[in-house]
Amino acid sequence: MSHVLDRPVWSALDTRHRIFAYGDRLARRYPSSIVPFAASGADGAESLQALASLIPAGESVFMLQADPIALPPELTATVTAFGVQMVAEAPLPSVSDERVQQLTQDDAAEMLALASLTKPGPFTLKALSLGEFWGVKIGGRLAAMAGERMKQPGYSELSGVCSHPEFRGSGLGRLLSVFVANRIFARGEIPYLHAYASNAGAVRLYESIGFRLRAEMNVAVVQRAG
Structure with missing residues (x-):
């Protein structure tokens, strides 16, 4: 069973930080002027397409989650790293x-x-x-x-x-x-x-x-x- 902190960007934007959220039930992001974070709620094709729609050309955003990060064809990772929570x-x-x-x-x-x-x-x-x-x-x-x-x-x-x-x-x-x-x-x-x-x-x-x-x-x- 997943933990609320496994996808911390998503769970923040879906709850206490929803006031800052752009997006919908499938993917959300913070305004880049506040913090360049984005996340999908799941890794299905529909959710990943929704994520792609939130990231305009020329902008980079950070993703952070316990699961391996899945991306749709429209997006590419320019940097990857391992972290600890x-x-x-x-x-x-x-x-x-x-x-x-x-x-x-x-x-x-x-x-x-x-x-x-x-x-x-x-x-x-x-x-x-x-x-x-x-x-x-x-x-x-x-x-x-x-x-x-x-x-x-x-x-x-x-x-x-x-x-x-x-x-x-x-x-x-x-x-x-x-x-x-x-x-x-x-x-x-x-x-x-x-x-x-x-x-x-x-x-x-x-x-x-x-x-x-x-x-x-x-x-x-x-x-x-x-």
């Missing part, structure tokens, strides 16, 4: 640091610059539309951040975790990951996250703070063929 099933040891502050749309440009530099995953100026973000500023500059992205019933994704290279090794990624995860727990939800399987350092960090592997994931960057 991890969950924390109990609140993490609490942290307190007066430097942690909530980020707002006024911080969006600096958040995008940090994400563009460190590449934690797809990120846009409208990332705050999906959930709250928290950060640490040092010397008036955004040194690190973490926030929330996809949401399903009972779950919220920890995402956008990154630290400026000048401040790596100072524990800010750990601090903010625990802080955001515990805020998710405080709402009665379970935090989960994704990382590339090849990013051993990130996986070790998340394991060390209490996350465990739930599923191996398939990742693809997809665009129209030809």
